[in-house]
Amino acid sequence: MTSFDEPQIVRLGALDWRFPAWRDAFYPADMPEEWQLTYFNTQFNCTFLKQAVWQQASAAERVQWYADTHDRFRFLLEADATHALPPELADKALLISRSDARIVWFSRDTPLKELAEKLSPETVGSVQYLISLDGNLEQLERVETLLEVMGLAT
Secondary structure, eight states: OOOOOOTTOOEEEEEOSOOGGGBTTTBOTTOOGGGHHHHHHHHOSEEEEOHHHHHHSOHHHHHHHHHTSOTTOEEEEEOOTTOOOOGGGTTTEEEEOTTOTTEEEEOTTSOHHHHHHHTSTTTTTTOOEEEESSOOHHHHHHHHHHHHHTTOOO
16 A cells, blocks of 8 residues: 655645535635535645545546646545555545544534644654544634644645
């Protein structure tokens, strides 16, 4: 399996990029749905996709996902040991368990102090992905600022 270990860098993203609440609030109102991932990847550098989502996507859809994202973007694909990495996403994806220690989940109610403690110098080497469960845009912005202040933003 390919390793994307990058000490002192934490990727910020969300559980998928298709939050209905983001229409008009994050994505421009007239933006076609098929352009959303491209836009998302300008603001965030990873997304976690549930197993059912990425497995139900066709190979052509995954090829499009690959094309719509920059080289440093990562798809975190929920999986267990029985799954194989889709070849269409091979160098932009990581098969990962939802409980993997490299992921820190947060929501609108997660205190920034709690996140900062999880990103302390003692633990930052193991935490590589901060993933929003609920897609709360205000909290995502605060977490992005936290990463910048801590010198951990990509």
